[in-house]
Amino acid sequence: MSTLEAASGYKPSRTMPIWAEVRRQASRRRTQMALGFMVLLPLIVLAAFEFGGGGGDDDDGNGGGAFSSMADLATSGGLNFALFGLAVSAGFLLVVVVALFFGDTVASEASWGSLRYLLAIPVPRARLLGVKLIVAAGYSLLALLLLVGTSLLVGTLRYGWSPMGSTIAAEIPPGEGLLRLLGICAYLATTLLVVAGLAFLLSVLTDAALGAVGGAVLLWILSSILDQIDALGGIRNGLPTHYTDAWMGLLSTPVQTEDLAKGAISAIVYATLFWGIAFFRFTRKDVTS
Amino acid sequence: MPDLIAGLRRALPRLNRRRVLPAAAVLVVLAAAAVWAVRPTPDAWTTEDFRIAGADVELDSRLYLPADRDGKVPAVLLAHGFGGTKESVRSDAESLAGRGYAVLTWTARGFGRSTGQIHLDSPDHEVKDAQRLLDWLAARPEVTTDATGDPKVAAVGGSYGGALALLLAGQDPRVDAIVPQITWNDLNASLVPGGVFKKAWAGYFFGNGGASALGLLGGGGAGGRGGEMPAVDPACGRFAEDVCKAYLQMATTGIPDETTRALLLKSSPATVLDKIKAPTLLIQGAVDTLFPLSEADANAKGIAATGTPVRVAWFTGGHDGGAGPTSDSDRLKYLTAQWLDHYLKGEGDAPGDDFTFSRVAGFSALDRGLVTNGYSTGSYPGLTGTGSTEVTLTGAAQPIANPPNGNPGAISSMPGITSRLSSVLSGGVALDVPGQHAVFESAALTAPVEVAGAPTLRLRAASPTGEAVLFVKLYDVDANGSATLSAGLVAPIRLTGLPADIAQASPVSVTLPAIVRQIEAGHTVRVTVATSDQAFLTPAQPATYTVAVEPVLTLPTLTGTPIADPGSLWWFVLAGVLGVILLGLVALLVISRIRHRRRDVAVVEEHADTPLVVNGLRKAYGDGFVAVQEIDFTVQRGQVVGLLGPNGAGKTTTLRVLMGLTQPTAGEIFVFGHRLVPGAPILSRVGSLVEGPGFLPHLTGEENLRAYWQATGRPWADARFEEALEIAGLGSSVHRKTRKYSHGMRQRLAIAQAMLGLPDLLVLDEPTDGLDPPQIAEMRRVLQRYATDGRAVLVSSHLLAEVEQTCTHAVVVNKGRIVASGQVSDIVGDSPSVQLDVSDVPAATRVLEELGVRSVKTEGPNGLIVDMNGTARSEVVASLVGAGIGVDRLVPRRRLEDAFLSLVGDNSRGSGDR
Structure with missing residues (x-):
C-alpha cells in the first residue's frame, strides 16, 4: 500500500464531479435569489402592465426607436411579452446575473478558504476551473431560459398565442416568431460570453467575490459608455459591447445577420482571450488565500 | 462597497518594478491606437475655386484634383440637382476625386453665386454653359485630352444635373460617358402625366427656384444664402421670363398650351437621344413620383436605338425615397465607378448590360430604416417584365x-x-x-x-x-x-x-x-x-x-438572381474563428496529454516507505521576500513531528508547498517516494489543515464534510465519515450552519475534514488554535493514536509546550532555516546546562571555572547559565556553597528551550508570516 501513487479510489478525472459543483452552487442563497428573480421579473412586469393603467399617451412619435415600440406591443401576445422581458433585461440585469455566476465562483471559494482544500484533494487546477466554468455557464443559461420561459408562459396565458408583432416590421407568424425568440436568446447568450470571460478572469485574480462581479459589470458599463462616443470612430467596433443590440436584427424581415456574426466573433474572441488568461494564470499561480 | 474596492484593488495587479514597464507599454499602445483612430486623415484630393465664364454668365465652380495623381487624369463634370449648388455634390466629388478623377463642380446659372437666370437645362443656356466648362477642362494641364480642345470627360449628375448630362451628351460629342440619375425624359410627360398637371411637384420647384435659396434636390445645402442677390421679380424669382410664363400658364389652367409644351420639350432629353453617342449608365429610383421609372425607360430605349451602350439600374429611392438604404447606394457607387473606370480610364472589362434592381425586403429593427435585397437579371427587361x-x-x-x-x-x-x-x-x-x-x-x-x-x-x-x-x-x-x-x-x-x-x-x-x-x-x-x-x-x-x-x-x-450579401462573409469568418479556437483547444489537450505521459512518475526507492521527506526546500516570493531559506526534514511512519518556530519562521510556507498550493523555488518534497508537485495525485494520501479552516458558510458542518468528500470523487465508504465526526466531537451542532460556529468548532471540524479517509500523512497547522484545555488534551490523544498503523502526523506550532506534549519528534525553524531537530525526548531531555541564581555572581563564576565547566554566561543581576560539561549538579552546588556563595535556585535547562530561546532571543519579531 505504501507505494501507491494515490489513495485508493482517487482519480484526477473523477475529482470535483460536475453534479457536486452544481449542488454546491445550488445551495447558495445568491444562486437561488438570482434564479428566483428571473422567474419573478416577468410576473412583476405583468403586474405593472395590468395595474399600471393605460399610460399609452407618452408616445413620442418617431423618436422612440425600436424599444418603445416593443413596450407598446408587449401586451399583444406571449411572444411579444417575452421579447419585452428580454429587451429590458439584456442591457443590465442579465449582465449582472452572468457576472455573478462567473465572477463569484472561484473568488468565493478563495475567500472562504475552501479553495486550498479543493486543490489539496488534489483537484487538478485546470479541472477545477473547467468544472466551475461549465457549471457557471449552465446556471447563466438556466437564468436566461427561466426568464424567457416564464415570460413566454405568463405572457401567453394572459395575452394569448399570437404572431410576434412590431410597429416597424410585418408580423411574424408564431412558429417562426418562437424561432426568432430562441435566436435572440442564443445571440444574447453569445454576447454575454464577454461578461462571463471578464468576470471569470477577475474571479481567478482576486479573492473578493464582490470585486470580481463588480469589476466585470463596471468594465462592461465603461465599454458601453465608450461606445457612445462617436469621436472614437473605428475603435468602437472593437469594444466588447459594440454589437450588443444586434439581436434586434432578428426582428426585421428578412433578418439582418451581418452584425450578429460580427458580434458573435467579437464576443467569442474576447471570451476565449479572457478564459485563456484565466486558465494560464490559475494553473501557475501560488494560491495564497 | 469597501469590500468591492478592496476586491478591485486585489484584482488589479500590484505595481512593482517588473510590472511598471509592461503596464507603461500597454498604456502607450492604447493611447497610440486612440490617437491613430481619431487622427485627421489627409485628404486624397485638393480643391480650387474658379469663376468660369459660361455662355453669357459667370459660373461659381470648383475643381477637385486627386492628391496623388501621376500625370494627367480624366475628368468628370458633376452637376447638381435643382435648387442646389456646387456644395450639394461635394461628398460625391470628393469620392470621385479620391478615385483618381479631376472633378469639376459648378453652380448652375440662376442658383447660388452663379449669375444668370434659370432656363431649365435649356440647350441654349445651361447646356452651352456646360460646353464652356468642357472647353475650360480641355485647357487644364491636369486633364487628359482626346484631341486638342477635347477633354477625356464624363458627365454625371442627378435629376436637374442628370438631364443636363443627357442634353450635353446629345449636343456635344466631346462627352465620353454619362451617368444620368433620377432624371426625366420628357418634362411634358413628367409634369403633366396623362394630361393632368402635377401641381404639387411643380409648385414645389417653382417656389424653390423662385427663392433660389435652398436646394432640396440633389442633397440640399445653403448655397446662395450669403450671395449677392440681385433684385428679382417677386413673381418669377430667378426664373427666366419664358420659363416663368410657362409655369404660370400651366398652373393656372392645368393644361399646358403650345408655347409651354414647346418650352418643356426643348428642355427634354427626348429630343436628343438619337444624338447621344456616349455610353450611358441610367440610374432611376423606384420611389419617385416626380420622375418615375418610365422616364429612364424611355431614355434607355431612345439611346440604345442608335447602338450606344446603355445600362440601366434601379434602386429603392428617388425624389420621394432619397438615397435609399446603404446596400443600394453602395451598389450604385460601384456601378458608377465601374462605368467611369472603363469608359474614361480604360480600366476593367466593359461593363455588361445586365440589369440590377432592388426590392424592399422589410424593415430594419436597428434604425427603422429599410432593408432591400439586390437582384440582377441578364438584360434590361423594360417595364413589362419577363x-x-x-x-x-x-x-x-x-x-x-x-x-x-x-x-x-x-x-x-x-x-x-x-x-x-x-x-x-x-x-x-x-x-x-x-x-x-x-x-x-x-x-x-x-x-x-x-x-x-x-x-x-x-x-x-x-x-x-x-x-x-x-x-x-x-x-x-x-x-x-x-x-x-x-x-x-x-x-x-x-x-x-x-x-x-x-x-x-x-x-x-x-x-x-x-x-x-x-x-x-x-x-x-x-x-x-x-x-x-x-x-x-x-x-x-x-x-x-x-x-x-x-x-x-x-x-x-x-x-432576378439575388446579389450576394457581402455581410454573409462574416459568418464564414465566425466559422473560421470557431475552427481556430477548437483546433487550439485540441492542440492544448494533446500537448497536455503528452506532457502528462512524460512526467516523472518514478518512485524514489529510498523514500518509498517514508511518509515525508523534505530536501533543501527554498521559497522566495516574487517581490524578493525569502520565506524559506533551506529546510530539510523527514517524517517517518508512526511519528508525530512538530514543526516549531515563531511566527514568520516559514512554517506555513513550508506547509503550503506541501499542499501543492505554492511552487517551491528550489528543493524537493517526497511523499512515500513520490515527488510532490502542485496537483500531484500523491496529495490524495495527505490530509491537511493549513491556515485555518475553510468551509462553505451556508452549509452545515456535516454537509460541508460531505461536499468535501464528494469533491474528492472517491467512494463514500472510504471516507470513514463516522470516525471523523466523532473526532470533531460537535454533537448536534454538526447540523448547524458553519457560519454560526465558534472558532474552536470550526477548528475541530477542519481537523475532522483533514482526517476524512484516514490519509497516511496528516499535516496540521496550529491544530489546537482556539481549542480549550480539555479539547487540547483530547486532540493530543487523537493525534498520538492517529500516528499508529504506519501513519504519520506533521504538526506545526509556535508553542513549545504543545510540541513537547504532543510530538514524538520536533523540527525547530527560525527565519526559514532549521535550528534543531530530532526526537522530542532528546531535545526536551536534560541539557548539559543549568540556570543558577546566586548571591555573588563574580565569585560564583570564578568557582565554576575552577570546576572545569565548559562555559559560564551571566544572565540578569543574579543569574548564570552554566554548561556543565559532565560535572554533576550536586558537585556544583557543593562547591558554590563551600565557597560561601548562596545558591537561591538551580534549574536544569532543556535543549529545546535552549534552541528556542536562543532564536527568540535573537529576534522575537517575525519577519512577516507569509
Whole structure:
C-alpha cells in the first residue's frame, strides 16, 4: 500500500464531479435569489402592465426607436411579452446575473478558504476551473431560459398565442416568431460570453467575490459608455459591447445577420482571450488565500 | 462597497518594478491606437475655386484634383440637382476625386453665386454653359485630352444635373460617358402625366427656384444664402421670363398650351437621344413620383436605338425615397465607378448590360430604416417584365364624385416633404376620401407575385360633362386589411368624349406606374379609381362620374438572381474563428496529454516507505521576500513531528508547498517516494489543515464534510465519515450552519475534514488554535493514536509546550532555516546546562571555572547559565556553597528551550508570516 501513487479510489478525472459543483452552487442563497428573480421579473412586469393603467399617451412619435415600440406591443401576445422581458433585461440585469455566476465562483471559494482544500484533494487546477466554468455557464443559461420561459408562459396565458408583432416590421407568424425568440436568446447568450470571460478572469485574480462581479459589470458599463462616443470612430467596433443590440436584427424581415456574426466573433474572441488568461494564470499561480 | 474596492484593488495587479514597464507599454499602445483612430486623415484630393465664364454668365465652380495623381487624369463634370449648388455634390466629388478623377463642380446659372437666370437645362443656356466648362477642362494641364480642345470627360449628375448630362451628351460629342440619375425624359410627360398637371411637384420647384435659396434636390445645402442677390421679380424669382410664363400658364389652367409644351420639350432629353453617342449608365429610383421609372425607360430605349451602350439600374429611392438604404447606394457607387473606370480610364472589362434592381425586403429593427435585397437579371427587361401574372378584379360600376376645386382631395404622396422612406413605402400617407373613389378587389393570391414593371388594366368611365380626370392606384392589401400604395405612385388620366351612361362607355387601357414589389400569398390586390389627388390639379367643377374596371389586371413579373450579401462573409469568418479556437483547444489537450505521459512518475526507492521527506526546500516570493531559506526534514511512519518556530519562521510556507498550493523555488518534497508537485495525485494520501479552516458558510458542518468528500470523487465508504465526526466531537451542532460556529468548532471540524479517509500523512497547522484545555488534551490523544498503523502526523506550532506534549519528534525553524531537530525526548531531555541564581555572581563564576565547566554566561543581576560539561549538579552546588556563595535556585535547562530561546532571543519579531 505504501507505494501507491494515490489513495485508493482517487482519480484526477473523477475529482470535483460536475453534479457536486452544481449542488454546491445550488445551495447558495445568491444562486437561488438570482434564479428566483428571473422567474419573478416577468410576473412583476405583468403586474405593472395590468395595474399600471393605460399610460399609452407618452408616445413620442418617431423618436422612440425600436424599444418603445416593443413596450407598446408587449401586451399583444406571449411572444411579444417575452421579447419585452428580454429587451429590458439584456442591457443590465442579465449582465449582472452572468457576472455573478462567473465572477463569484472561484473568488468565493478563495475567500472562504475552501479553495486550498479543493486543490489539496488534489483537484487538478485546470479541472477545477473547467468544472466551475461549465457549471457557471449552465446556471447563466438556466437564468436566461427561466426568464424567457416564464415570460413566454405568463405572457401567453394572459395575452394569448399570437404572431410576434412590431410597429416597424410585418408580423411574424408564431412558429417562426418562437424561432426568432430562441435566436435572440442564443445571440444574447453569445454576447454575454464577454461578461462571463471578464468576470471569470477577475474571479481567478482576486479573492473578493464582490470585486470580481463588480469589476466585470463596471468594465462592461465603461465599454458601453465608450461606445457612445462617436469621436472614437473605428475603435468602437472593437469594444466588447459594440454589437450588443444586434439581436434586434432578428426582428426585421428578412433578418439582418451581418452584425450578429460580427458580434458573435467579437464576443467569442474576447471570451476565449479572457478564459485563456484565466486558465494560464490559475494553473501557475501560488494560491495564497 | 469597501469590500468591492478592496476586491478591485486585489484584482488589479500590484505595481512593482517588473510590472511598471509592461503596464507603461500597454498604456502607450492604447493611447497610440486612440490617437491613430481619431487622427485627421489627409485628404486624397485638393480643391480650387474658379469663376468660369459660361455662355453669357459667370459660373461659381470648383475643381477637385486627386492628391496623388501621376500625370494627367480624366475628368468628370458633376452637376447638381435643382435648387442646389456646387456644395450639394461635394461628398460625391470628393469620392470621385479620391478615385483618381479631376472633378469639376459648378453652380448652375440662376442658383447660388452663379449669375444668370434659370432656363431649365435649356440647350441654349445651361447646356452651352456646360460646353464652356468642357472647353475650360480641355485647357487644364491636369486633364487628359482626346484631341486638342477635347477633354477625356464624363458627365454625371442627378435629376436637374442628370438631364443636363443627357442634353450635353446629345449636343456635344466631346462627352465620353454619362451617368444620368433620377432624371426625366420628357418634362411634358413628367409634369403633366396623362394630361393632368402635377401641381404639387411643380409648385414645389417653382417656389424653390423662385427663392433660389435652398436646394432640396440633389442633397440640399445653403448655397446662395450669403450671395449677392440681385433684385428679382417677386413673381418669377430667378426664373427666366419664358420659363416663368410657362409655369404660370400651366398652373393656372392645368393644361399646358403650345408655347409651354414647346418650352418643356426643348428642355427634354427626348429630343436628343438619337444624338447621344456616349455610353450611358441610367440610374432611376423606384420611389419617385416626380420622375418615375418610365422616364429612364424611355431614355434607355431612345439611346440604345442608335447602338450606344446603355445600362440601366434601379434602386429603392428617388425624389420621394432619397438615397435609399446603404446596400443600394453602395451598389450604385460601384456601378458608377465601374462605368467611369472603363469608359474614361480604360480600366476593367466593359461593363455588361445586365440589369440590377432592388426590392424592399422589410424593415430594419436597428434604425427603422429599410432593408432591400439586390437582384440582377441578364438584360434590361423594360417595364413589362419577363413574364406576367393576371389577376381577376371584381366590383360593379360605381359612381364617384369629383370634389369642387379638388378639395377634399385624396393623398398619395407628399412631394418635397422629407419623410422616412419606410413610411413613404408602407403607404402610411395614402388616403382616399369616401364617395370619391371606387374599389375593385381581387381574391387572395395563392402564390406570391414578384412585380417589377408597369401593371396594366382596362377601364370604362362615364361622365355627364363628357370629361373626367381619374387617378388609378394599385394597393397591396394584407390579410389584416391594411392597404399599401407602393411608393405613393398613381396613374392620372384625363379622359374626354365620355358618354353619360357607363353602359355605352368603351374601355381604355391604363398603364399604372412601374413598381418593384413582392405581393405576398394571401394578400389581395385592390385597384382604386379616385377623382381627386392633392398632388394634382383636378377640374374645379363638381361632377359625378361612373367607373368600372375590366376584370383582368396584368402584373408584369421579373425574377432576378439575388446579389450576394457581402455581410454573409462574416459568418464564414465566425466559422473560421470557431475552427481556430477548437483546433487550439485540441492542440492544448494533446500537448497536455503528452506532457502528462512524460512526467516523472518514478518512485524514489529510498523514500518509498517514508511518509515525508523534505530536501533543501527554498521559497522566495516574487517581490524578493525569502520565506524559506533551506529546510530539510523527514517524517517517518508512526511519528508525530512538530514543526516549531515563531511566527514568520516559514512554517506555513513550508506547509503550503506541501499542499501543492505554492511552487517551491528550489528543493524537493517526497511523499512515500513520490515527488510532490502542485496537483500531484500523491496529495490524495495527505490530509491537511493549513491556515485555518475553510468551509462553505451556508452549509452545515456535516454537509460541508460531505461536499468535501464528494469533491474528492472517491467512494463514500472510504471516507470513514463516522470516525471523523466523532473526532470533531460537535454533537448536534454538526447540523448547524458553519457560519454560526465558534472558532474552536470550526477548528475541530477542519481537523475532522483533514482526517476524512484516514490519509497516511496528516499535516496540521496550529491544530489546537482556539481549542480549550480539555479539547487540547483530547486532540493530543487523537493525534498520538492517529500516528499508529504506519501513519504519520506533521504538526506545526509556535508553542513549545504543545510540541513537547504532543510530538514524538520536533523540527525547530527560525527565519526559514532549521535550528534543531530530532526526537522530542532528546531535545526536551536534560541539557548539559543549568540556570543558577546566586548571591555573588563574580565569585560564583570564578568557582565554576575552577570546576572545569565548559562555559559560564551571566544572565540578569543574579543569574548564570552554566554548561556543565559532565560535572554533576550536586558537585556544583557543593562547591558554590563551600565557597560561601548562596545558591537561591538551580534549574536544569532543556535543549529545546535552549534552541528556542536562543532564536527568540535573537529576534522575537517575525519577519512577516507569509
